[in-house]
Amino acid sequence: MKNEEKEIINAKLKNIVANMPEQPGSYQFWDADGNIIYVGKAKALKRRVASYFHKEVDRFKTKVLVSKICDISYTVVNSEEDALLLENSLIKKYKPKYNVLLKDGKTYPSICVTNEPFPRIFKTRNLKPKGGTYYGPYSHLGPMFTVLELIKKLFKPRACNMPMTLERIQEGKYKTCLKYHLHICDAPCVGKQSYEDYQNNINKAREILKGNTRNVIRQLQEEMTRLAGQLRFEEAEIIKHQIAMIEAFCAKSEVVSHTINNVDVFSITNDEHRKTAFINYMHVTNGSINQAFTIEYKRKLDETDEELLALAIPEIRKRFHSDAKEIILPEDIEWHLDGVTVTIPQRGDKKHLLDLSEMNGKQYKVDRLKQSEKLNPEQRQTRLMKELQTALKLPKLPYQIECFDNSNISGSDAVAGCVVFKAMKPSKKDYRKYNIKTVVGPDDYASMKEVVYRRYSRMIEEGTPLPDLIITDGGKGQMEVVRQVIQDQLHIDIPIAGLAKDDKHRTNELLYGFPPVVIGMKTDSELFHILTQIQDEVHRYAISFHRDKRSKHALHSELDSVKGIGPKTKEILLKKLKSVKRIKETPLEELIPLIGSAKANILFDYFQNTKQ
Secondary structure (H helix, E strand, O other), rough: OHHHHHHHHHHHHHHHHOOOOOOOEEEEEEEEOOOOOEEEEEOOOOHHHHHHHOOOOOHHHHHHHHHHHOOOEEEEOOHHHHHHHHHHHHHHOOOOOOEEEEEOOOOOOEEEEOOOOOOOEEOOOOHHHHHEEEEEEOOHHHHHHHHHHHHHHHHHOOOOOOOOOOHHOOOOOOOOOHHHHOOOOOOOOHHHOHHHHHHHHHHHHHHHOOOOOOOHHHHHHHHHHHHHHOOHHHHHHHHHHHHHHHHHHHOOOOEEEEEEOOOEEEEEEEEEEOEEEEEEEEEEOEEEEEEEEEEEEEEOOOHHHHHHHHHHHHHHHOOOOOOOOOOOOOOOOOOOOOEEEEEEOOOOOHHHHHHHHHHHHHHHHHHHHHHHHOHHHHHHHHHHHHHHHHHOOOOOOOEEEEEEEEEEEEEEEEEEEEEEOOOOOOOOHHHHHOOOOOOOOOOOHHHHHHHHHEEEEEEEEHOOOOOOOEOOOOOHHHHHHHHHHHHHHHHOOEEEEEEEEOOOOOOOEEEHHHHHHHHOOOOHHHHHHHHHHHHHHHHHHHHHHHHHHHHHHHHHHHOOOOOOOOOHHHHHHHHHOOHHHHHHHHOOOHHHHOOHHHHHHHHHHHHHHHHH
């Protein structure tokens, strides 16, 4: 491969890695011929894949692998365990060159609930669909044995292999065994436990294995409360531990389900701004995902989701050679393939797979957006400004945003700061500091009035362009103060918004309008993070200015008021003794070598007199 081609590929790979999510999942490395050469798993995809490209990687095998990578794909999942299961499935499917192949054919164990009149519950690696219902598989044996032990203690399913039936029990064909005497089994074989009670216990065990533990936990909590009320604390503590085990255990994997075989899963994610749709495709064979891809489709004639799916499904199935007899979709489509069933799941295993497909489609959309905005940073800024314009229904893009904050201690050294953001980025050359001149005491509203009036009256006088939006670091009160100045006094029209805090002093609401109303916006969205960044910046700016002023004021009151002590002498003292406090405490004989006898006596006498 030529150096130029290698540089282009490296730039492409670097861009992919930079935009990968910090989520669990499986990643795949592809070579120049379009073959998967390595499949891996990760708790955090971005960090794990980036580690392959660090300069300090010195293992020969890793270097060879990295040198052959031409493309990277990945699938996100909800947990590290699911990532392990997905990796296992893909390795078996593609047999990548650089993976340790699973040649023994073993798979992860599952839990079986048999199809018998008195079902048994046990772990197995041999899956026989007619033999029972299977839950799992489990990538770690610890949780599997934990849930088996939990079910054994709670519901006491029989452990014997006898072909137990109601008829044979009535005929008295069985006898109690040691497990009954050890209280491990309630002996349904001799009628000491009824058929209905046994089935009820098995149904509860199935719910735990499915992950539907809410009802079981509620029943255990009621039992724990009853025991505690009877002062049976040891028994209540045992049940408390059982509840904790159930809550900590996730019995079901969303990546693999033995009840699903040879199924295609499709989901669609839209990008309205670019008139694009991302269709995610997953194929499930023998209960595990072995293909997962997201394909981008451009809308040319404003096609609906249904029309795009109808076009994409046969094309994707042909491309990946799928002959699945069932397709899982988020919504029904009019067009159907012959001999293929369309399922729109509302709950259960298939709904979990559809949710996983949708999650991967959304992640792919985010990755594409990050890649395009990295190549064109102005695109991100414009997008955020449009989002803010839409949220507040502003007449024009909020290109210039200004935010104010006051800072003082009990009214002393009162100052204010104004920060300016242009195109969602700080414009530090336009920042302004203000000393409060007309307000006496700690009055934030009056201080805000003064600063806002001074800033915008001067901008009007100088003909400086006014901002497109003002954001106050506070709620309705601050907004009203700014409105009085802007509209009532200066008679100008500038939109005003406010960022309000909750009881824990965390910004949680964006307010707009008069009277102010809360604007629906997710606090974890990118736009809200930008707005809180503006708020944090003005707070930092005002606090820094206040500290500087307070420090200068403190130094001035202590040293500059001493007649006969000039700036150079003060500089020498602060350089040697570091603080005014140490200067006060320094004996006369130590001051004389620093600044001379005359000045030392003046300074020493001054501080001695101030103590009296």
